[in-house]
Amino acid sequence: MNTRTFKVWRGDQQGGDEVTYRVEVAEGMVVLDAIHQIQRTQACDLACRWNCKAAKCGSCSAEVNGKPRLMCKTRMDDYPDGEIISVHPMKTFPVIRDLVCDVSWNYKVNKKIPPFTPKKDANWVMYQEDIDRVQEFRKCIECFLCQNVCHVLRNHNMNEQFYGPRSMVRIASLEMHPMDALDRSKLLKEDAGLGLCNITKCCTEVCPEDIHITDNAIIPLKERVVDQYYDPLQIFWRKIKGDHANSKPHHDKPTF
Amino acid sequence: MSVEEKYEIHEHDVIVVGAGGAGLRAAIESSAMGCRTALICKSLLGKAHTVMAEGGIAAALANVDTQDSWQTHFQDTIFGGKYLNNWRMVELHAKEAPERVRELERWGAVFDRTSDGKILQRAFGGHTYKRLAHVGDRTGLELIRTLQDKGIHQGIDVFMECTVTRLLKDGDRICGAFAYWRETGRFVVFKAKAVVLATGGIGKCYKITSNSWEYTGDGHALGYEAGAELVDMEFVQFHPTGMVWPPGVMGLLVTEAVRGEGGILKNSKGERFMERYDPKRMELSTRDVVARAIYTEVKEGRGTPHGGCFLDISHRGAEYVKKKLPSMYRQFLELADVDITKEPMEVGPTCHYIMGGIKVDAETGGSRVPGLYAAGECTGGMNGANRLGGNSLSDLIVFGKRAGVSAAEYGKKKAAPEVGSTIATQIEEAAQEMTAFFGRPHAEDPYKLHIDLQNVMQNLVGIFREEKDLSKALNKLEQLKHRARNVGVAEGHRIYNPAWHLCKDLQNMLTCTVAITKAALMRKESRGAHSRLDFPNNDDYWSGHNIVVKKVGEEMKIEPHPVVQVPELKPLVEEKKAKEKK
Numbered sequence: 001m002n003t004r005t006f007k008v009w010r011g012d013q014q015g016g017d018e019v020t021y022r023v024e025v026a027e028g029m030v031v032l033d034a035i036h037q038i039q040r041t042q043a044c045d046l047a048c049r050w051n052c053k054a055a056k057c058g059s060c061s062a063e064v065n066g067k068p069r070l071m072c073k074t075r076m077d078d079y080p081d082g083e084i085i086s087v088h089p090m091k092t093f094p095v096i097r098d099l100v101c102d103v104s105w106n107y108k109v110n111k112k113i114p115p116f117t118p119k120k121d122a123n124w125v126m127y128q129e130d131i132d133r134v135q136e137f138r139k140c141i142e143c144f145l146c147q148n149v150c151h152v153l154r155n156h157n158m159n160e161q162f163y164g165p166r167s168m169v170r171i172a173s174l175e176m177h178p179m180d181a182l183d184r185s186k187l188l189k190e191d192a193g194l195g196l197c198n199i200t201k202c203c204t205e206v207c208p209e210d211i212h213i214t215d216n217a218i219i220p221l222k223e224r225v226v227d228q229y230y231d232p233l234q235i236f237w238r239k240i241k242g243d244h245a246n247s248k249p250h251h252d253k254p255t256f
Numbered sequence: 257m258s259v260e261e262k263y264e265i266h267e268h269d270v271i272v273v274g275a276g277g278a279g280l281r282a283a284i285e286s287s288a289m290g291c292r293t294a295l296i297c298k299s300l301l302g303k304a305h306t307v308m309a310e311g312g313i314a315a316a317l318a319n320v321d322t323q324d325s326w327q328t329h330f331q332d333t334i335f336g337g338k339y340l341n342n343w344r345m346v347e348l349h350a351k352e353a354p355e356r357v358r359e360l361e362r363w364g365a366v367f368d369r370t371s372d373g374k375i376l377q378r379a380f381g382g383h384t385y386k387r388l389a390h391v392g393d394r395t396g397l398e399l400i401r402t403l404q405d406k407g408i409h410q411g412i413d414v415f416m417e418c419t420v421t422r423l424l425k426d427g428d429r430i431c432g433a434f435a436y437w438r439e440t441g442r443f444v445v446f447k448a449k450a451v452v453l454a455t456g457g458i459g460k461c462y463k464i465t466s467n468s469w470e471y472t473g474d475g476h477a478l479g480y481e482a483g484a485e486l487v488d489m490e491f492v493q494f495h496p497t498g499m500v501w502p503p504g505v506m507g508l509l510v511t512e513a514v515r516g517e518g519g520i521l522k523n524s525k526g527e528r529f530m531e532r533y534d535p536k537r538m539e540l541s542t543r544d545v546v547a548r549a550i551y552t553e554v555k556e557g558r559g560t561p562h563g564g565c566f567l568d569i570s571h572r573g574a575e576y577v578k579k580k581l582p583s584m585y586r587q588f589l590e591l592a593d594v595d596i597t598k599e600p601m602e603v604g605p606t607c608h609y610i611m612g613g614i615k616v617d618a619e620t621g622g623s624r625v626p627g628l629y630a631a632g633e634c635t636g637g638m639n640g641a642n643r644l645g646g647n648s649l650s651d652l653i654v655f656g657k658r659a660g661v662s663a664a665e666y667g668k669k670k671a672a673p674e675v676g677s678t679i680a681t682q683i684e685e686a687a688q689e690m691t692a693f694f695g696r697p698h699a700e701d702p703y704k705l706h707i708d709l710q711n712v713m714q715n716l717v718g719i720f721r722e723e724k725d726l727s728k729a730l731n732k733l734e735q736l737k738h739r740a741r742n743v744g745v746a747e748g749h750r751i752y753n754p755a756w757h758l759c760k761d762l763q764n765m766l767t768c769t770v771a772i773t774k775a776a777l778m779r780k781e782s783r784g785a786h787s788r789l790d791f792p793n794n795d796d797y798w799s800g801h802n803i804v805v806k807k808v809g810e811e812m813k814i815e816p817h818p819v820v821q822v823p824e825l826k827p828l829v830e831e832k833k834a835k836e837k838k
Contacts, residue, residue: 012751028502028592040703044755045748049300051468054508054587056397057303073590096439097752104416107301107408115409116364124361125373131366135391138366138398139582142302177364 004076006034007086008046012097018086019043025076031087032060032071035099047098055208058143062099063088068145068206090148103144109163112191116174119181126178137173137217139209140166146203146213152196162193165203165213172217175224185228188221197222259680263687264444268294268413269667270660271433271448273420273475276304277396277652278632278659279454280403285660286452287410291667294446295407296415296435298470302404305456305468306652309396310511310583312378312388313360313653314646315353319374321385326350328384330825331832333647336382336542337611337640338784338794339829340488340802342820344618345638349647349654356653357389365402367391380516382542382644393513393581399649418444420474421760422686423451423482423628424679430482430627431673434686438757441750443687449670450663452621453479453614453630454656458492458768460706460761462607463714466498466509472761473768475634479614480767484623486805487636487817489612489768490775491785493643494719496546498606500564505591507606510567510584512645514601515539517580519569521550522600523558529565544642544785547605551719554604564604570597605719609648611639611785612772615804618820621659627666631659637802637820641784692744693759699744702758709736709765717773722789726777733773737766767812774814775803 004025007018021042023034032050039046050060053072060071064087065079071087079085093101146165152158163171171188174180188194201214211217227234259265268291272283275297287293297304318324329350334341361367361375367389368376377386391398408414417438424432424445432447455475459467480486497510515521521539523529533549534541541549550565560566569577574597578585581596588594588601613636614623621629632652639647673679693699716729740762745755781795782788801816 026503029504030591033504039754044701044703044745045753047752047754051299051303051470052305052308053468053505054308055590056308056394056583057299057468059300059303075590100439100752102439103300107416110405111408115405118362118364122362124358126366126369127373128369131369134366135368138391138401139394141307141397142300174364177366180364 002081004034005084006038007084008035008038008099009088010046010098011095013095016095029076030072031064031074031076031085034076035071035087047096047100049100056141058141061090061143061145061148063090068149070143070145070208073208090144092148092154093144105159106142106144106147106164106166109167110170112163113167113171113174113187114182114184116177117181118179122179124179130178133216134173134176136211137169139211140169141209142166143208145206145208149202149206151200151202158193158196162196163191165197165218167192168194168197168221169211169213169217172221175221185225189225189229194218194221194225259445259683263683264442265447266294266413266444267447267672268292269448270294270450270452270663271296271446272452272454273433273478274304274454274456274632274634275301275414276306276454276456276632277399277403277649278656279304279452280400280407281653281656282452282454282631282660282663283412284403284407284410285657286664286667287412289661289664289668291664294413294415294448296418296420296433296446298419298438299417301414301416302400304400305471306396306400306649308466308468308509309399309649310393310509311380311513311516311645312390312395313353313357313399313649314380314383314387314644315357315389315650316350316387317354317357317375317377317389319370320377324385324387327828329353329387331828332383333644334640334829335832335836336642336644336647338642339640339799340783340819341640342618342637343822343825343829344820345655347822347825348618348658349638349651352654353650356650356657360399360402360653363402363406365398367398378513378516379540380645381512381537381540381546383646388516388646390513392579393511393583395649399653419757419760420478421690422682423478424682425482426673426676426679428483428626429673430625431679434683436690439752441753441756443690445683447673449667449672450627450629452659452663453628453634454632454659455634457610457633458765459607461709461713461765461769463710464498464507465607466495466507467607472765474761474764475630476613476771477764477767479623479628479630479634480771480805480807482628483625483807484628484630485615486771487612487615487802488640489610489636489771489805490779490803491611491641492607492772493543493609493611493785494547494605495608496543496550496605497567497603498608499592500560500602500604501562501592508587508591509606509608510601510603511581512543514567514569514581514584517569518572519567521546522566522568523553524560525558529553529558542642542644547719548787550603551605560602562602564602566600567603568600570599573597609633609643611641611643612636612775619658620662621655622662627670629659629663631655641786690760693756694745695747696742696744698742700739700742702743702745702755702762705736705739705743705762706758709762709769712736713769717769717776720787720789721776723777726773729773730770730777733766733770737770740766770812771805774812775805778803778814
């Protein structure tokens with residue numbers, strides 16, 4: 001049993017600072033365990049959002065030594081003995097108190113995405129190989145670490161123009177669903193700001209579920225938008241065919 | 257100042273407390289029927305414990321084992337519940353689960369597929385046929401996300417990180433709820449004609465549990481205080497396979513799907529010990545049997561270094577394991593440095609689920625309090641003395657829908673409640689209860705009290721019970737209740753203050769634990785998840801009775817009630833009893 005030094009950000013919207021705590025560390029402990037120990041023994045009002053402690057609910061997102069992580073799966077033994085461990089709330093979202101920040105923007109944005117709408121002739125026969133990639137996207141636990149790290153949102157504050165990587169994963173999971181009827185390309189191009197992503201892949205790096213956000217969701221979506229709006233040959237070919245023979249309707253908003 | 261001036265007030269036809277599978281499904285149905293619906297949840301939307309369910313949704317779709325039928329599902333559930341279930345609930349569940357699963361698919365859920373493109377189903381403990389529709393080992397996430405994404409486009413008002421502390425009544429009738437915002441600590445009053453409780457379980461009452469932070473038996477306590485009956489409270493399910501090492505992850509769930517996909521249990525001697533406990537079903541026996549088996553192996557000195565047993569799936573091959581059990585693979589690798597494709601896991605029993613809860617009518621989900629409905633884990637009766645894996649997720653969507661329909665029908669019929677003087681008094685009492693936790697002189701520390709409570713339950717009201725331990729527990733719980741009247745936090749802020757929240761949660765946990773312990777004392781037999789060392793056999797009387805808990809005046813009264821049977825289903829039940837005797 002040894003003791004480690006933690007510097008945990010305490011404060012609210014008006015401001016705050018790191019407060020130093022000493023924590024007794026046991027084998028296999030994670031950062032969330034340390035936060036709980038601080039709550040129990042030194043700072044009973046230390047505000048921290050958490051739920052499952054098994055990296056499945058996405059509640060305990062924070063920045064540990066500058067890296068966006070889930071606290072419940074950040075092992076203490078990842079940090080060499082003697083290294084001070086700093087824990088901060090996610091920087092991109094407005095802080096509420098201590099390690100809890102206001103993530104409601106993510107929910108507002110999600111609501112703008114037209115939901116799953118089945119094809120009229122859907123027969124619900126789907127093969128595993130057709131749904132593998134959709135299932136990858138649906139592993140998302142909505143931890144919002146990708147939203148937090150994306151420089152478009154984090155540094156450029158473009159939350160009015162860009163829905164963020166999480167939303168792109170959601171849109172991809174709908175667009176690639178074999179039974180979905182809608183075409184969300186216009187939304188992607190305009191409201192969702194897909195063009196603002198310049199493929200730096202920070203989102204992919206922080207995803208605790210290992211979703212290949214950039215390669216498997218964002219880039220294919222970009223390709224679809226390009227095909228739809230920017231490829232002169234495709235546009236020409238569609239004009240010749242007399243518009244879309246078995247096309248999907250263009251919808252930005254759900255029709256029910 | 258009037259109530260309207262003092263507090264934030266919201267008015268709806270129906271409010272649903274809890275946004276897991278059952279709550280979401282109820283809210284979706286209620287709003288689809290045209291009622292103004294509020295959904296109130298303690299955590300962020302989409303993060304209720306349903307998200308952690310791993311195994312699958314049990315439904316007699318017969319996609320893999322074509323001989324499957326609702327009748328067999330009914331029989332399996334009744335046998336799992338050791339015949340104490342509410343037969344009508346089990347019947348409705350078995351009949352309606354397949355349609356509820358297909359409905360999820362129509363709402364965008366993407367289940368693993370058979371080779372001919374249909375929903376794949378896997379084997380699970382106690383199910384005669386392969387019945388569990390699943391997505392790898394993250395079915396709960398799929399379910400809650402599908403319902404969440406459906407629900408948010410229906411005009412439901414969602415109140416996230418809002419905790420209900422009291423239900424409000426207009427005479428006998430429910431008329432709303434009092435709550436606080438976790439973020440600001442400010443109070444909020446919800447006026448409603450009908451309330452659906454869908455608040456999940458009580459895991460946080462135990463030291464070793466798979467449950468998340470939220471599960472402090474709020475709905476059980478709210479319902480009890482409002483006059484509803486609780487049933488089957490003695491039946492607490494200890495899932496046989498929780499992690500045991502390192503200490504920080506003790507209790508975390510290791511899905512039954514590991515055994516469903518071929519995982520085998522061994523003791524420290526390398527024996528496949530389930531042969532001695534249930535040679536017919538082995539690792540896929542019902543959870544109560546497996547939990548007791550592992551506990552016994554460890555107690556008798558055949559446990560692993562960290563006090564569990566070995567669960568091994570490495571023989572299935574790395575590719576298969578990573579494909580079908582990806583989150584188990586990661587969980588063990590990242591949190592315990594164990595590669596399950598190469599080595600066995602150490603597992604042991606963990607408090608996982610409570611079969612007991614608010615007694616409801618099978619068809620409507622209605623409690624005996626007019627306007628109060630309930631669905632999901634916070635209800636009792638569906639699972640009897642022991643729940644089969646996979647039956648919870650299906651329970652949520654079948655009875656979530658039914659409760660939503662009934663609450664909506666009630667909400668449409670009734671006039672809106674008045675915020676008269678009796679309700680104003682209730683509101684002030686509820687506010688007083690919360691503010692009184694601040695600035696108490698020599699206040700009890702809520703965290704210490706919580707640990708003490710968890711230790712009492714873990715040590716004295718666990719897998720194996722006996723009279724002297726249970727009586728001792730009851731005494732200790734009374735002392736804890738006394739201490740809890742003086743629990744408090746230093747004068748300070750109410751902004752997202754976890755110690756303050758815990759002060760109230762403790763009151764709910766104490767109500768539930770006293771009910772559990774009293775019922776455990778009364779049931780002098782062993783059945784399903786309730787094992788009495790001093791009464792190791794079934795008892796004829798108790799085989800036909802459930803135990804009901806209710807508030808009479810200020811006292812908690814408990815009494816037996818006959819099991820709710822359905823005459824037409826008797827042949828099915830008798831057939832199963834005969835089969836199991838062989």
